[in-house]
Amino acid sequence: MALATLGPVVLDCPDPGALAGFYAQVLGGTPEGDADWVDLEVPGGRVLAFQAAPGHQPPAWPAPDASQQFHLDLVVEDLDAAEQGVLALGAKPLDTGDRARTWRVYADPAGHPFCLCAC
Known part of the structure; x- marks a missing residue:
């Protein structure tokens, strides 16, 4: 029995919206979020998330x-x-x-x- 399930893979970056937009163009899906955190659910149900990291x-x-x-x-x-x-x-x-x-x-x-x- 597993102890957990895998949630989104999260990438630190300086601009979550811009990077989510890049991956949306590559993988499909629509970015949703704000300036600090954006989720991108790609076809197949997996989620990539993008987190603001100003000093990235x-x-x-x-x-x-x-x-x-x-x-x-x-x-x-x-x-x-x-x-x-x-x-x-x-x-x-x-x-x-x-x-x-x-x-x-x-x-x-x-x-x-x-x-x-x-x-």
Whole structure:
């Protein structure tokens, strides 16, 4: 028997509305909240939440002396099309290595790493 259930995954960021808007464009859903906290229920019922953190420092990736803390794996049908879309929305490529791989690494507008995965 489980002791708990998983609630929303919460990302600290300087502007919850802006970052929720980025992920809404990538994943779908409608952001709801205020200046300090925004929930984004994505198709399938999972929730990403965004919490205001005025002193937010994005994680470093890759950095052998620092932790990325976490990352999101986002499953896509067409890796090249998804890449064009997230870059147009403000994502930054973090790994321009082997383009034949089935995954690519980016940072969202607040600096959190995420992967597009054609699995």
